[in-house]
Amino acid sequence: xxxxxxxxxxxxxxxxxxxxxxxxxxxxxxxxxxxxxxxxxxxxxxxxxxxxxxxxxxxxxxxxxxxxxxxxxxxxxxxxxxxxxxxxxxxxxxxxxxxxxxxxxxxxxxxxxxxxxxxxxxxxxxxxxxxxxxxxxxxxxxxxxxxxxxxxxxxxxxxxxxxxxxxxxxxxxxxxxxxxxxxxxxxxxxxxx
Amino acid sequence: xxxxxxxxxxxxxxxxxxxxxxxxxxxxxxxxxxxxxxxxxxxxxxxxxxxxxxxxxxxxxxxxxxxxxxxxxxxxxxxxxxxxxxxxxxxxxxxxxxxxxxxxxxxxxxxxxxxxxxxxxxxxxxxxxxxxxxxxxxxxxxxxx
Numbered sequence: 001x002x003x004x005x006x007x008x009x010x011x012x013x014x015x016x017x018x019x020x021x022x023x024x025x026x027x028x029x030x031x032x033x034x035x036x037x038x039x040x041x042x043x044x045x046x047x048x049x050x051x052x053x054x055x056x057x058x059x060x061x062x063x064x065x066x067x068x069x070x071x072x073x074x075x076x077x078x079x080x081x082x083x084x085x086x087x088x089x090x091x092x093x094x095x096x097x098x099x100x101x102x103x104x105x106x107x108x109x110x111x112x113x114x115x116x117x118x119x120x121x122x123x124x125x126x127x128x129x130x131x132x133x134x135x136x137x138x139x140x141x142x143x144x145x146x147x148x149x150x151x152x153x154x155x156x157x158x159x160x161x162x163x164x165x166x167x168x169x170x171x172x173x174x175x176x177x178x179x180x181x182x183x184x185x186x187x188x189x190x191x192x193x
Numbered sequence: 194x195x196x197x198x199x200x201x202x203x204x205x206x207x208x209x210x211x212x213x214x215x216x217x218x219x220x221x222x223x224x225x226x227x228x229x230x231x232x233x234x235x236x237x238x239x240x241x242x243x244x245x246x247x248x249x250x251x252x253x254x255x256x257x258x259x260x261x262x263x264x265x266x267x268x269x270x271x272x273x274x275x276x277x278x279x280x281x282x283x284x285x286x287x288x289x290x291x292x293x294x295x296x297x298x299x300x301x302x303x304x305x306x307x308x309x310x311x312x313x314x315x316x317x318x319x320x321x322x323x324x325x326x327x328x329x330x331x332x333x334x335x336x337x338x
Contacts, residue, residue: 023256035246052259052262127246129239130242181200184239185200188236
């Protein structure tokens, strides 16, 4: 089924078309959300919300942009909303919950090939450090960086998703990398790892 | 090239985004400066995490869970369809009625007893003549019987 056929069938309420749409774009949406929230369970939950929104509002889709662009936009917006809500909830989160979520994140990163636990631990610390550095970027820089690094999108594609010019995307990515480099250098000096 | 200049360009060097001439200069500096080479290696390893995270495993139950969520949300919406009407209209109406009933009961309880009724009872009591049994019959007579 082509993209156009999927959209047309989905607009008529065809369930098989919805299944095919989810299968085709699941990895892309989950990956984008993961780049934003850095947690696989949360990113799957957000991706599900994205597909539910697609199912409910497919009749509004006028094919002025690509379906993937529409999905990327929804994934980014939903992830940003999730991060905003999570920040609010953090004030009310108990210390135990915070520790539990950190441990869960650590164990998620370290599970897998455990032949070299030292290497695994170092990698997990690197991952946490990198996630924190990305999270501290200004919002637009973070979105541009995530789409570029996690999804390998071109400047043109990122500009379509973010609704900004290509030169703006270029500038955002340049600043994002500089900021990231600065944060990683500070951490290297402090011997974080 | 100074170490500070290199630190500003390192990420672009690792990404291969520098012009050829600058790439050469950075390479030369890294081969000469151990501290910068160590930082470059550290940076390369950290940025390498992004590559490893790029393709998370696909959850085979994703669609099943999604479908269940979609159905749940549909039934929840049906259930709560009449709730706004209940909250906006019925709830205030019920509370108003309860308040009015409370006020009515309060007034009834707090009302003083009618004075007319009390006076009538008093008058009725006064009609009965006072009978002093001791005066008409002495205690001796009573004991004799």
